[in-house]
Amino acid sequence: MSEPRYKWIGTRPIRPDGFDKVTGRASFGADLSLPGMLYGKVLRSPHAHARIRSIDVEPALATPGVKAVVTAADLPDLASEAVRGAETQTDFQDLSRNVLARDKVLYHGHAVAAVAATSRTIAERALQAIRVDYEVLPAVLDLDAALADDAPILHEDLRTKGVEGADQPTNLAARIEIGRGDVEKGFAEADVVVEREFTTRMVHQGYIEPHAVVAQSGEDGHSVVWCCTQGPFVVRAYCARILGLDPSQIRVIPSEIGGGFGGKGTIYQEPLAILLSRRTGRPVKMVMTREEVFRATGPTSGTRIRVKVGATAKGKLTAAAATAIYEAGAFKGSPILPGSMTMFAPYVLEHVRIEGFDVVLNKPKVAAYRAPGSAMAAFAAESALDELAIRLGMDPIDFRLANAAREGTEAPYGPRFGRIGFVETLEAAKRHPHYTAALGPDQGRGIACGFWFNVGLQSSAAVNLNEDGTAVVVSGCPDLSGTRITLAMMAAEELGIPIERVRAVVADTETIGYNDLSAGSRVTFATGMAVVEAARDVVRQLSARAAAIWEVDPQEVRWEEGRALPPEGAAGKPEPLGIAELARRAAQTGGPIVGQASLAARGAGPGFATHICDVSVDRETGRVSIERYTAFQDVGRAIHPGYVEGQIQGGVAQGIGWALGEEYLWNSSGAMENPGFLDYRMPVASDLPMIDAQLIEVPNPTHPYGVRGVGETPNVPPLAAVANAVHAATGRRFTDLPLSPPRVLEALDSEE
Amino acid sequence: MAKIHVEASVNGEPVEFLCEPRASLLEVLRDELGLTGTKEGCATGECGACSVILDGRLVCSCLVLGVEMEGRSVQTIEGIASAERLHPLQQKFLEHAAVQCGICTPGLIVAAKALLDHNPDPSEEEVRFGLAGNLCRCTGYDKIVRAVLDAAAEMRGQT
């Protein structure tokens, strides 16, 4: 189809909200201070697993400067109830017990009490004054221990969901199964079968801004919360349930957010700040330390995945099967389901079966990390497929092309794909000079693919026309990555005015209609749809105003380049009416012009990707270095290519860190040994080459500008791309991440 | 603990403040002087979000004590732009879409300025090693390095 010519879509304007960010004026979670403000701190469990016999807060309350102390006794004891549409399966009872431990502490760092005091140092001293009587229990620190017959039980009332007649206390929270056909039959037809087991470690999203919140409460029972969050409406809804309030009693104003990647889509200390402010009648500020962020906020699951794939000699996949075990942390709800659904999604498979297990153990409750559960699943699947292609003697891209999902292919989780661009990413990778560039000694090239559904969910937006014809786009999704300018560009395209005349702002829970959180790569897609609809609403109103002035039928008025054009033969041959003039005359023609739209967005187009990674391996030290990285991703249509590339480059960098060096290290008593950026080794600038993001545009037919979500797919392929490259460089198949130098050197040495 | 009176210079202007000896320069900037542009990411000198230039030296303000500032001068992100124009680094960060969430941006711009003050014509590798003390989790560093190289060229008069 011919590429439609757009004025702004596809260009790279400067984001106006960027000026505050490069000058330090932008206000993040911890930047707000209010008069009379108290400081809140959380007392955290020194044990990974213990029963709480009693908590004596009196000594803390007696400390001069301490104004309030709260424990789980100050929160309603909620019954178990699933949270609809949470980023990973969540239960309000679990959520409440993660905010403040009730009866038991379930991980080292688990919140036990919270104090509010006139200074940070007094609050910290008050924590030491709280007496907690713990009955220490044996800690469950790995999947084997959790699933052993005699395993210490975290939750006496937990029964395995998805297993017939499960009525015994267990740490196995759920068993799931997806797939179709008969995998045994498929494997029987295969000439070559590869079966391997892969493990990955618990890792953290690693956002640089620690969680921060300020809460203030009035005598009318209404609280206002400023915090860094991906979902202000989520914070409102979850805090209301945890505190036994109505959502209308809480207003959440999102600050700028210093990174989230799925980890700031839930709540931790926000309810505590609200509760402490209601108890003291004063604003309360709570800012986590980096150590608290690591110990007590959502990492993603460590996993063990056994994969089996079979193909005919001609390279046709006949069957794929997997058994995947995911750590959920202290409460049920790992991303085992999305992980299992996406594992083989890029491929045509008549026989596919994935059995998944969600396992609780004494570690922090996991939260979403970009495409939840998918990077680990792709590490296993794409490594096994790499080995299969090699044993078939096939080029890894040709092998994937021969089995690639296209429009109409049934996904492993059931439905047929609509218009998707996986084949286009594979072909682009094959054509690209990187794929055939020469490699030096001890270097290797690996490829891997990845997929994420992308979601729609609910969005509301408004476009307010100012009296000078400029516009303000109001949306309710915090801007993690440049979505304000992206929304403004779509509005400018619809209104036909220069981008400089459109500003975009993020509203709060009392100044915009309901919005789901900024996650699921949905903002440009779903909120974008609402903004386009709201802008078209403005155009309809402007056309009607022009029609009224010209006394013609509004249907006959056309809108182009920011002007209303009269129908031929209109009385008096009137001149076109520009947006500025119509806005200026709005008072005479009916009043202010406000466009609005709200929707439950459907038809979120999945995002596929193919990545090429070159590594060099120092055989004497085991160090793996990334030499070159190119990522091809079907982005539907890139509204602002700069920020789409940024999502891909950032996701690749996170994936490389996950593959090479990031991991939670635990001591024998279940405390994290590296809760800081020194020994939780995220990539620094000098660790990475430039990351070449190739935008493949196969427009998503269900979006006015063909948009697909782009934010989550990028961290799915890199784990396997790096591991496959290391295999190509060393001839060794690595099945356990991270590929740290000691682990690589040990493997290389055992070879000689 | 009694507070100590300190006289120092921040972004070229004299300031006075009271602080406990254990208060870091980061806490003084943010809590006493209201300059919240300098950010805290770790408080252990490992993320660089609190970078400032202390008497011409790039440092982490979380690992400097407020009381050490007596008679010394510090430049923060708020002092990088001139009254009416952005510094070339700030402009290029915007033009290259090198800013996503922006929490690391103040520290990175201050660190890049200190780098270019000492080395006006750095190679890509020199930029990457010069900024290795500033963690960024959103961008993968690509566009940040390009923005710094572009700003360096402009500041050398070769655009």
Place this chain on the structure above:
Amino acid sequence: MATVFFTTGLRRYTGGRDRVVIEARSFRELVTALEARFPGLREPLEGIAVAIDGEIVQEPLLEPIQPGSEVHFLPRISGG
């Protein structure tokens, strides 16, 4: 008449059948019809998402179903 596919987990309620052709003009009607055909099926369908002809709908209650549509059930996914 729409073709409804059942996930492995739901086949416990349908006597092992992985699909069925059934008359329904909206998702609400479909659930009622399925409950009638396979008593007990309503409960696991509570809070489930659906894909109708490949298009995923998170909260399908009133979602129309065209004759000849393919309907798949899948869990509600949000993302990170």
Place this chain on the structure above:
Amino acid sequence: MEPFRYQAPQSLTEAIELLAGDGDPRPRALAGGTDLLVQLRAGSVSAGLLVDVKRIPDLTGVVLDGDGLRLGAAVSAAEIGEHRQLADSYPGLADAVGVIGSAQVQGRASVGGNLCNASPAADSVPALIALGAQCLIAGPSGSRTVPVESFVSGPGETALARGEILVELRLPRPPPRSADAYLRFTPRTEMDIAVVGAAVNLTLDSDGVCRAARVALGAVAPTAMAAPAAAQALVGTRIDEEALARAAAAASAACAPIDDKRGTAVFRRKLAGVLIRRAATTAAARAAQRG
């Protein structure tokens, strides 16, 4: 972080008085603070009084002359890195100081602080040992010098008595055709603490034969340690493949490494050999250029 008092003396005698002062709980010297302040905040170290030594001239000078180098204990790594002459004469020391942390850490961290923190993995200590550095210590009963290898007595422990302060490092003038080198291994290219550190300092004669050598290793024992056997393996050779292999084996044998969150004992032992071989090769190449 519990409270402490702060003093910034202008003179050595004033500093010594403060550090030796009776009745004052747990005084500690503050140079760059990049280790000390982190430990105080984490509560792994405590102090009642911090004595900021950065305003004392005796600790902030860099003198490079015929007798060698006198390096103030409080001089920042950044300042050292910009000292062209120092890098030419002591390239290994410049290597070691240059890899301590990021540019931000370099702006504050000092060699004296690195030594007094006495981490087994300190980067500057192996280089100082290989260069035969002497530590000038001043205290209530006057000043004394100790060789650097006996300055650090254990993890976090030094030879400093109460009231004593490390004033400067003194390094002999490198003889002709001699040079040093320092290499460390870290998983990332910056920011990490050394998993293994290796320093080699050697002197060649006019025929290119090694006449003298000193070798030191970091992060493979409770303190940085000299490795005389590895040095012996180089003396009398042309630093050829065979000599390097013997030196590497001697270095690995000399280690007493542990498993920790940064590396395994097996890994460290192997890396000690690899890094000594590479550092010796670099030192030899540098020394040859000085012919």
